[in-house]
Amino acid sequence: MLVKYGLLSALKTATWLQLIGSYSSDSDEDEKIIINKPKSQILPLPKDIANWKGVQYVEENIDVPDNHDGRIRSFQHERGNWATLVYINYEPGEALSSWMTSINKILPNANLIINQCHISLSRTLVLKYHWIDSFVNSLKKLCQSTDKFSLDIGNLKIYTNEEKTRTFLGIQCHNYDNKLKGFMDSFSKILDDYKLPQFYQEASYHISFLWQLGNEVDNIEKYLPSLNDSLHxxxxxxxxxxxIDVDEIQCKIGNKLYKFPLRR
Structure with a gap:
């Protein structure tokens, strides 16, 4: 029985070693495993290996706009780069959510994003893998020293991304006790430490809830007066x-979400 078990164990070990030989990493185990073979010859990475501590397995990422409603990446995916966003999460109440949905009847070609509403506090940042821990710790400490605050909802405003490939309709938000400004001033110093781009110089904090492809500012602008009346x-x-009562800041790095409570 022991001999039989030993033979099975040896066969399993040989199989694992053969599969491992199909993959390689650039240096140490903190690097993602990169596939060197042509895609048609790639064997599936065994789940047990993919879950080893310290190893991140990422398949080749090719941007296909048709897979996400025609949206285009603002920067190319590169191994070791992690898309990062710092923001305030927002869940609209029933009345406001119903109003947002009604806008689709006025702008039928628009895409609602009610389930992903948030107030951005950063541009989309690109973090290197080895920056993540220290960046997260710095942001956590900043939140621990920042008192919770409130935002007042204002008028509608039209926004576009920097490439002018998408147009957004958002609800402006205002903070009148300068707690958000204090947070952003300190957060700017953290961004400087990593040579990351600052938030917009003339910041307009807002809740985007609807978007359209292309530059549709002129088209949407004619609806603003009546839409603002209905919102009010x-x-x-x-x-x-x-x-909006803000008691935490959220940060998404890749597919990982961090939540940092503010000081009570």
């Missing part, structure tokens, strides 16, 4: 949805 009508009837 909803907010007048639901006073509790006029403001």
């Amino acid at each position: 009508d909803v907010l007048t009837k639901t006073i509790d949805q006029n403001h």
